Amino acid sequence: MPRDLTPSTIENTFVLKALTERTRLDSRSFNQLRDLDISFSSTDYGVVDVKLGRTRVIARISAEITQPYADRPYDGLFIISTEISPMAAPTFEAGRKSEDELVISRIIEKSIRRSGALDTEALCIISGEKCWAIRADVHFLDHDGGLMDAACIAVSAGLLHFRRPDITIVGVGSRREVILHPITERVPVPLAVLHVPICVTFSFFDVRKASAAIAGLPGKDNMKEADDDDVEEENDSSTTVLVDATLQEELLRHGYMSVTANTNREICQIQKGGDMPVEVGKLLSCAEAAIMVAEKVTKLINKRLKEDEARRNVGNLLVEARAENDR
Amino acid sequence: MASRIEIYSPEGLRIDGRRWNEVRHFRCAINTHPVSSDGSSVIEQGNTKVICNVIGPAEPTLRSRVISDRVSISVKLVVAPFSMIERRKRPQNDSRIQEMCSSIQHMFEDAVIAHLFPRSQIDVNLYIVAQDGGVLQACINATTLALIDAGVPMYDYVCACTAGMLDREVLLDLNRIEESAMPFLTMATIGGTRKVSLLQLEMTVQFDRLEPMMAAAMSGCHHIRDLMDSEVRKHGKSRLERGSF
Amino acid sequence: MPLSLTEESYLSVSLSQRPPCRPDGRDQLQFRPIDAAAGILPTTNGSARIRLDDGGECIVGVKAEVIAVSRPDDVHVEVDCDIVGLLPSSPLQNLLCSTLETAIKNSLPSRLLRITTKYRYKIFVDGIILDHVSHPLTLFSMTTYLALLDTRLPRLAPDSIGGNDNDKDEIGIPQFSSDWADSDRLCMSWSPPLVQLAIIVGKNVFVDATGEEAEVSDGGLLTVWHDGRVVGLRVVKTRDSSKQVFSINSISNAVEVLASASRDIEKALKEIRTS
Numbered sequence: 100m101p102r103d104l105t106p107s108t109i110e111n112t113f114v115l116k117a118l119t120e121r122t123r124l125d126s127r128s129f130n131q132l133r134d135l136d137i138s139f140s141s142t143d144y145g146v147v148d149v150k151l152g153r154t155r156v157i158a159r160i161s162a163e164i165t166q167p168y169a170d171r172p173y174d175g176l177f178i179i180s181t182e183i184s185p186m187a188a189p190t191f192e193a194g195r196k197s198e199d200e201l202v203i204s205r206i207i208e209k210s211i212r213r214s215g216a217l218d219t220e221a222l223c224i225i226s227g228e229k230c231w232a233i234r235a236d237v238h239f240l241d242h243d244g245g246l247m248d249a250a251c252i253a254v255s256a257g258l259l260h261f262r263r264p265d266i267t268i269v270g271v272g273s274r275r276e277v278i279l280h281p282i283t284e285r286v287p288v289p290l291a292v293l294h295v296p297i298c299v300t301f302s303f304f305d306v307r308k309a310s311a312a313i314a315g316l317p318g319k320d321n322m323k324e325a326d327d328d329d330v331e332e333e334n335d336s337s338t339t340v341l342v343d344a345t346l347q348e349e350l351l352r353h354g355y356m357s358v359t360a361n362t363n364r365e366i367c368q369i370q371k372g373g374d375m376p377v378e379v380g381k382l383l384s385c386a387e388a389a390i391m392v393a394e395k396v397t398k399l400i401n402k403r404l405k406e407d408e409a410r411r412n413v414g415n416l417l418v419e420a421r422a423e424n425d426r
Numbered sequence: 427m428a429s430r431i432e433i434y435s436p437e438g439l440r441i442d443g444r445r446w447n448e449v450r451h452f453r454c455a456i457n458t459h460p461v462s463s464d465g466s467s468v469i470e471q472g473n474t475k476v477i478c479n480v481i482g483p484a485e486p487t488l489r490s491r492v493i494s495d496r497v498s499i500s501v502k503l504v505v506a507p508f509s510m511i512e513r514r515k516r517p518q519n520d521s522r523i524q525e526m527c528s529s530i531q532h533m534f535e536d537a538v539i540a541h542l543f544p545r546s547q548i549d550v551n552l553y554i555v556a557q558d559g560g561v562l563q564a565c566i567n568a569t570t571l572a573l574i575d576a577g578v579p580m581y582d583y584v585c586a587c588t589a590g591m592l593d594r595e596v597l598l599d600l601n602r603i604e605e606s607a608m609p610f611l612t613m614a615t616i617g618g619t620r621k622v623s624l625l626q627l628e629m630t631v632q633f634d635r636l637e638p639m640m641a642a643a644m645s646g647c648h649h650i651r652d653l654m655d656s657e658v659r660k661h662g663k664s665r666l667e668r669g670s671f
Numbered sequence: 672m673p674l675s676l677t678e679e680s681y682l683s684v685s686l687s688q689r690p691p692c693r694p695d696g697r698d699q700l701q702f703r704p705i706d707a708a709a710g711i712l713p714t715t716n717g718s719a720r721i722r723l724d725d726g727g728e729c730i731v732g733v734k735a736e737v738i739a740v741s742r743p744d745d746v747h748v749e750v751d752c753d754i755v756g757l758l759p760s761s762p763l764q765n766l767l768c769s770t771l772e773t774a775i776k777n778s779l780p781s782r783l784l785r786i787t788t789k790y791r792y793k794i795f796v797d798g799i800i801l802d803h804v805s806h807p808l809t810l811f812s813m814t815t816y817l818a819l820l821d822t823r824l825p826r827l828a829p830d831s832i833g834g835n836d837n838d839k840d841e842i843g844i845p846q847f848s849s850d851w852a853d854s855d856r857l858c859m860s861w862s863p864p865l866v867q868l869a870i871i872v873g874k875n876v877f878v879d880a881t882g883e884e885a886e887v888s889d890g891g892l893l894t895v896w897h898d899g900r901v902v903g904l905r906v907v908k909t910r911d912s913s914k915q916v917f918s919i920n921s922i923s924n925a926v927e928v929l930a931s932a933s934r935d936i937e938k939a940l941k942e943i944r945t946s
Contacts, residue, residue, distance in 0.1 A: 198528050
């Protein structure tokens with residue numbers, strides 16, 4: 100079993116020392132995202148390539164017609180598959196779910212599917228008989244931290260970009276039939292995306308623990324730390340919060356929280372596992388910061404979507420041929 | 427089904443007759459399984475019942491579990507098929523269960539004074555025998571008590587509580603029906619401080635509503651800490667009087 | 672922890688001599704004290720918990736579901752148990768579940784599970800064995816016995832039943848009385864089977880063997896006790912290298928011993944339920 104890479108002590112000390120001096124190794128500020136690049140496939144709908152710094156994720160949305168679940172006849176199916184292959188990083192093993200992978204898939208599931216980003220009722224064709232099954236396959240190509248953030252952006256953008264073939268229902272009663280119009284015949288239909296969830300991960304560093312490590316005294320003043328808590332509670336300056344950590348920072352961090360937000364100022368999901376305790380006010384300000392990031396990222400997605408549409412819309416044919424009208 | 431039930435009446439009463447800021451009946455006991463484990467506890471929060479056994483600190487059974495500078499904790503969670511109204515058997519590798527295990531594991535790796543037990547392991551076994559909402563919080567509280575019973579040094583109690591938001595009303599410590607009717611969060615704090623160790627929110631909620639929910643959950647955590655503390659003190663006192671350790 | 676050679680030889684000599692001498696001074700037929708409670712879980716139809724002196728503990732919950740059936744005489748019972756520390760479908764788990772499931776299915780009259788002509792109760796017996804030092808079969812069986820004694824099945828709602836039995840069969844989906852006090856005990860006229868395990872060392876037979884005693888045994892024998900007699904018999908492996916070769920005498924001896932032990936245990940468990 101490949102083991103997690105453990106950063107060397109010297110690396111550890113260097114990164115943490117730099118953080119106490121308010122510097123990140125890639126010279127970003129603490130609340131700055133890495134360069135985000137979103138590009139869409141020029142041929143297929145719903146294929147998105149997201150680059151977040153050196154992290155790279157491709158999401159592919161596909162649709163097929165199947166039978167809905169018996170207990171939910173009016174709902175279509177929406178499946179997100181997030182299997183991490185060794186292509187992303189050698190620590191991931193094919194076919195074996197590691198704990199990181201579990202956390203990532205659960206967070207993406209909660210962020211996008213459970214928050215109702217896709218209106219599954221709109222996927223119903225004939226209740227109880229036929230519905231669309233939308234499938235999002237996420238491929239992690241390169242891992243330099245922030246896999247779930249990148250995957251979430253990729254799936255959200257993919258859903259917005261995806262077009263499913265248009266259909267017509269003919270006949271009545273039990274003799275109803277569905278005619279599928281290939282996208283070369285009719286202008287394909289976008290999905291009913293209700294909101295765009297964006298996941299942001301905050302990494303926490305305890306500077307006091309860090310300074311202990313720097314002094315070469317691992318955990319020595321841990322006991323004292325517990326006593327200090329009451330005094331420093333209100334002004335908890337020892338916690339450093341980083342947005343969008345790189346892999347190195349991820350391996351060294353003492354705790355993290357991922358927040359999924361959208362532009363409606365809604366929080367879709369918060370996941371802070373049980374690591375490093377953080378003062379409650381700090382968590383709230385993280386949640387607020389997540390909304391700001393979500394707004395920024397959504398803006399970028401929309402900009403890229405417009406560019407892509409302009410590129411496809413040669414001679415304004417798409418607008419003319421569209422079935423629905425502007426509401 | 428939930429829509430037919432009045433979750434919160436205009437008079438300010440919930441389906442089980444509580445006010446918004448009241449926790450459910452909380453009963454806990456420690457040292458319940460003295461023979462089979464080093465530390466044990468049983469927690470009942472309303473109709474949710476969790477048994478926790480802690481074995482260790484002990485020599486690791488597997489070499490791969492040796493961590494040279496601190497103790498390694500492993501958490502196993504068994505959900506009884508009869509724990510809910512409908513019988514349901516969950517596979518051991520259910521992703522929800524695994525997620526809970528890993529949350530609890532990380533939490534207690536930070537909560538116990540880990541560097542005192544290098545190269546050793548602590549096994550935490552949790553059994554959910556009845557569930558009526560707030561399963562994660564009950565597991566966390568039970569683990570805290572069992573670790574205290576096992577004599578594992580910790581910085582402070584880790585105590586957890588849930589809070590939900592129905593329209594504009596905050597409700598504390600939800601039961602199963604309430605959980606299915608509104609967004610809710612689970613929070614775990616370190617003792618009576620304002621430090622949050624675990625925070626989980628699974629459904630969409632307006633950002634402005636987050637703060638009152640977190641404030642309520644925090645006061646619930648502090649209340650539960652006091653309840654657990656009094657039980658631990660009571661148990662310690664009775665043991666002192668009996669003169670048995 | 673495996674026994675040392677000295678320990679093993681001491682144990683096997685003292686257990687196989689006549690009269691035998693058990694390390695804890697017990698009689699061949701004597702059980703260790705158990706701590707038992709019934710009706711501990713409100714979400715189940717019946718539940719019980721038994722804890723042994725050595726820390727072994729088992730919790731059993733019985734749940735009933737309504738199912739539609741095509742063949743009226745089938746008895747629908749499913750026994751499942753989770754042995755902590757062992758993987759699912761281990762040989763031990765299979766032994767426990769299959770033995771009890773067959774025993775209950777063979778003894779439970781199908782009329783007790785009848786609701787209407789079309790609907791039956793299906794009984795799920797689920798156990799968790801939290802810890803076991805000695806063989807968990809007896810523990811699981813005793814806990815199941817107690818949980819089944821505690822099991823109550825709701826009656827049909829009075830207004831959904833007409834004057835005679837035919838009306839009762841006509842109704843579609845059964846409606847149950849919402850009053851929990853208005854329910855029938857499953858074990859009014861039926862007494863659940865009890866499975867007991869004894870180990871055989873030489874010519875001697877022991878009930879309620881400790882883990883160490885089982886380590887030096889030649890093998891084990893289980894009996895299914897129902898309604899005052901032994902209705903089933905099976906040889907069980909009690910350790911990896913057990914010989915499982917017994918004389919006819921020791922088998923008949925073991926059956927006799929187990930029969931008398933089962934009678935006592937049944938009486939004791941029934942007293943727990945009523946107290």
